[in-house]
Amino acid sequence: MQLFDTYVQKLKYKVLREVARHAYQDTLQDCYLDIPKLISPGPKSELRCCIYKERAIVAERVKMAMGGDKTNPNIVEVIDIACDECPVSGYRVGPDCRGCIAHRCASVCPRNAISFDENHHAHIDPDKCINCGKCASVCPYSAIQNHVRPCERACKVKAISQGENHVAQIDEGKCINCGACVYQCPFGALQDKSFLLDAIKMIRESDHNKNYRVYAVVAPSISSQFVHVKVGQVITALKELGFFTVIEAALGADMVAYKESRELAEKGFLTSSCCPAFVSYIEKSFPSLKQHISHNYSPMAELGRYIKKTDPTAKVIFIGPCTAKKAEAQRENVKPHVDCVLTFEELQAWIDSRDLDLKSLEVGVLDNASYFGRIFARSGGLSDSVVQAIKEQKLDLIVNPVICDGIEECRVALLKKQKNLLKENFIEGMACTGGCIGGAGCLTHGPKDKSEVDKYGHEAYEKTIGDALALCRVTEENEA
Amino acid sequence: MKITICIGSSCHLKGSRMIVEDLQKLVKENNLSDKIELAGQFCMGNCQNGVCVTIDGEAFSLTPADTRDFFEKDVLPRL
Numbered sequence: 001m002q003l004f005d006t007y008v009q010k011l012k013y014k015v016l017r018e019v020a021r022h023a024y025q026d027t028l029q030d031c032y033l034d035i036p037k038l039i040s041p042g043p044k045s046e047l048r049c050c051i052y053k054e055r056a057i058v059a060e061r062v063k064m065a066m067g068g069d070k071t072n073p074n075i076v077e078v079i080d081i082a083c084d085e086c087p088v089s090g091y092r093v094g095p096d097c098r099g100c101i102a103h104r105c106a107s108v109c110p111r112n113a114i115s116f117d118e119n120h121h122a123h124i125d126p127d128k129c130i131n132c133g134k135c136a137s138v139c140p141y142s143a144i145q146n147h148v149r150p151c152e153r154a155c156k157v158k159a160i161s162q163g164e165n166h167v168a169q170i171d172e173g174k175c176i177n178c179g180a181c182v183y184q185c186p187f188g189a190l191q192d193k194s195f196l197l198d199a200i201k202m203i204r205e206s207d208h209n210k211n212y213r214v215y216a217v218v219a220p221s222i223s224s225q226f227v228h229v230k231v232g233q234v235i236t237a238l239k240e241l242g243f244f245t246v247i248e249a250a251l252g253a254d255m256v257a258y259k260e261s262r263e264l265a266e267k268g269f270l271t272s273s274c275c276p277a278f279v280s281y282i283e284k285s286f287p288s289l290k291q292h293i294s295h296n297y298s299p300m301a302e303l304g305r306y307i308k309k310t311d312p313t314a315k316v317i318f319i320g321p322c323t324a325k326k327a328e329a330q331r332e333n334v335k336p337h338v339d340c341v342l343t344f345e346e347l348q349a350w351i352d353s354r355d356l357d358l359k360s361l362e363v364g365v366l367d368n369a370s371y372f373g374r375i376f377a378r379s380g381g382l383s384d385s386v387v388q389a390i391k392e393q394k395l396d397l398i399v400n401p402v403i404c405d406g407i408e409e410c411r412v413a414l415l416k417k418q419k420n421l422l423k424e425n426f427i428e429g430m431a432c433t434g435g436c437i438g439g440a441g442c443l444t445h446g447p448k449d450k451s452e453v454d455k456y457g458h459e460a461y462e463k464t465i466g467d468a469l470a471l472c473r474v475t476e477e478n479e480a
Numbered sequence: 481m482k483i484t485i486c487i488g489s490s491c492h493l494k495g496s497r498m499i500v501e502d503l504q505k506l507v508k509e510n511n512l513s514d515k516i517e518l519a520g521q522f523c524m525g526n527c528q529n530g531v532c533v534t535i536d537g538e539a540f541s542l543t544p545a546d547t548r549d550f551f552e553k554d555v556l557p558r559l
Contacts, residue, residue: 215522245488245523310487310521365489461493471487474500474520 003228003348005444008188012061013349014039016196019065020353023200028066035062057082061191068193075177075192075326078168083189085166089147090131093122096143105135105144154184156407157281174284178277178407178431179323179440192323192343192440196350199340202315203242212313213244217303217338218366219320220250220377221436223456224449225344231456232363237351238319239364249318250369250460252303253376253385254468259296261389264426265397270294271414271427272382275436276328278410278429286414297334299376300325304337310475315339319347321439324431343441367461370468374457378450379405379435383428385465392466401426406433481516481559484534488523491530498544499531506551515559 004010018035022028036055040046048054060079063069068077093105099120106114106122113128114135122144124135136144151160151168157176163169168181168189181190206214216238226234238246256274264270273279273294282289297305304316317340318325326341328334342350351358372388375381383401390397402424404410410429416422432438437449462468485491485500500518507516524532529541533550535558542550 247488247522307522310519365493367489367493368487462497467497471492471497471500472520474485474487474504474518 003443004345008186009183009345009443011039011058011188012065012191013345013352015058015061016065016194016346016349017353019062019194020196020200020350023197024353028197031062031066032059035059053081061188064191065194066197067195068191072172073327073330074170074172074175075323076170076175076179076182076190077193078170079189079191080167082187083167084187086149087147088149088152088162090126091124091129091133091136091144091146093124094143094145096141097121097139098141098143100140102140104138104140108134108138110134151181151185151190154180156180156411157285160190176277176280176284176407176431177324177327180407180432182323183440183445192326194342194346195326195340196342196346199317199342200350202317202340206242206244206315208242209244212315213311214242214315214317215307215311216243216246217249217252217300217307217316217318218246219300219318219322219436220248220253220369220374220453220456221321221439221442221449222319222344223374223377224437224446224452225321225443226348226358227444227446229358229361230363232365233358233361234347234351235364235366236361237356237358238347240356240361241350241354243317246364246366247303247307248366248368248373249299249303249320250373250376251468251472252297252299252301252306252373253382254369254373254465255302255306255472256296256299257372257382257385257389257465258393258469259302260294261386261393261395261397261399263294263296264386264399265390265395267292269425271417272429274298274376274382275324275430275432276322277324277407277431278404280324280327281407281410281429281431282414285411286418289414289417292417297337298325298328299373300328300341301334301337304334306472306475308337317342319344321432321436321442323440343439344443345441348443368468369460370462370465371457371460372465373468374460375453377436378453379403379430379433380428381435381453382430383426386426389465392464399426400424401428404429405435406438407431481555482519482536483516483555484519484521484524486522486524486530486532487520488527490523490527491532494530495544496531499533499542499547502544502547503551506548510556512559516555 036058040054042051045051045054111128113125159171159174300318319342329338329341372385531542533540
């Protein structure tokens with residue numbers, strides 16, 4: 001049974017699991033020595049040049065699992081010694097060059113960077129090349145390729161560059177904590193810091209929910225995760241871990257859909273505020289468009305706020321696919337509503353640290369939201385829900401959304417808006433391709449994820465947003 | 481008086497929305513909004529016996545069909 005897509009994820013998981021075990025045994029001070037030896041027993045190194053380096057890197061991962069660099073507010077950090085400093089050369093002619101006589105590559109090159117040897121084979125002069133890629137696009141043999149570091153290729157907001165000694169470095173002024181580099185770096189040199197220890201502490205100090213109650217808020221993308229068991233078994237596992245109860249974040253999405261549609265009717269143009277990486281992208285790279293960001297909370301924060309209204313001493317832990325949510329939870333206006341954020345990867349590690357066998361657990365129930373709240377997990381779902389919310393509330397408004405699937409599409413729409421060329425009146429921005437189901441904190445990124453979300457949506461007890469919200473109105477008469 | 485209705489998953493599936501809507505209606509019809517406060521709570525730890533409802537902390541177990549009865553026999557006399 002394969003739990004993860006890559007060994008990098010598995011390694012991170014093993015570290016998290018062992019850190020959690022130590023936390024429960026109150027032996028965290030021994031972590032740095034014990035865990036690297038347990039994970040890399042030696043004597044020979046299996047992953048790096050020598051066993052000492054391998055263990056040193058595991059020790060760095062232990063540090064990340066324990067919260068990382070507390071002085072650095074960025075969620076994603078570089079583990080310097082894990083970076084392979086992969087050589088980069090930009091566009092290069094590979095062995096597939098046939099030495100043809102057409103020389104299209106040279107004809108399109110705007111800088112005359114391409115020359116030919118005695119066999120007609122093309123060569124690119126790196127001093128002249130500007131990496132425009134035109135040569136690669138016209139080569140009939142696809143012999144020219146762009147060699148870019150996987151982290152830089154993954155980072156569509158261009159926050160990653162080479163620092164000293166060729167080690168990757170993050171420009172925190174640009175980083176939106178989407179986690180794309182975390183998932184793509186083949187050496188696991190970029191990692192999101194974990195707040196798993198905070199979550200464990202919160203649960204233990206609640207003394208079986210007697211001192212205060214700890215609520216798990218679970219993202220709807222869970223429908224495409226934990227594929228070897230039923231979602232209900234994961235819900236039971238959460239209760240076994242000590243959560244008082246589990247609530248769908250999708251209920252917060254239902255609340256947001258109603259509010260966001262009203263805000264749209266009022267303002268005439270909006271960019272969505274559900275995806276924290278998209279919001280951060282606007283703030284950092286398109287500050288002139290900040291005024292258009294919806295003033296609504298994200299579903300996570302909206303639901304956290306509501307839970308604390310029903311139970312003022314509640315602690316709320318969000319569990320989802322997202323690394324950027326960890327950054328969102330640090331925002332001053334979100335802090336009071338959400339106490340901790342974990343990813344599905346971290347949840348799996350936590351469950352396994354307690355030796356809970358998901359397969360043998362009872363199937364619990366989780367049903368708070370409507371179909372529409374649940375489909376927020378995939379690209380296009382938010383727009384569908386806003387359309388539905390307008391219909392249900394009989395608002396006088398036609399929503400014409402531009403659905404941006406991934407940060408590159410977000411960039412195009414934002415550029416158009418900046419130049420007043422955008423026809424649409426609503427930008428649905430999701431930083432991850434596919435929407436939240438493509439999030440960096442997912443266990444697996446399977447191809448059938450989207451249909452799983454829709455299927456899960458249709459299983460919801462409530463069919464309209466209004467009905468899902470009717471239940472909440474008991475506490476919040478005038479809202480939602 | 482505070483009536484709290486469970487709005488967690490299990491009670492939701494057993495019809496707590498209908499109970500909430502009926503109670504809201506009954507409170508309004510009887511002009512009791514200033515005397516009765518309705519509230520929700522996610523889970524009351526007694527899922528098997530849902531829908532869970534409490535009147536000032538005292539526990540009751542309801543189905544949507546019982547709401548009017550509950551209102552007349554348990555709520556009104558306690559006011």
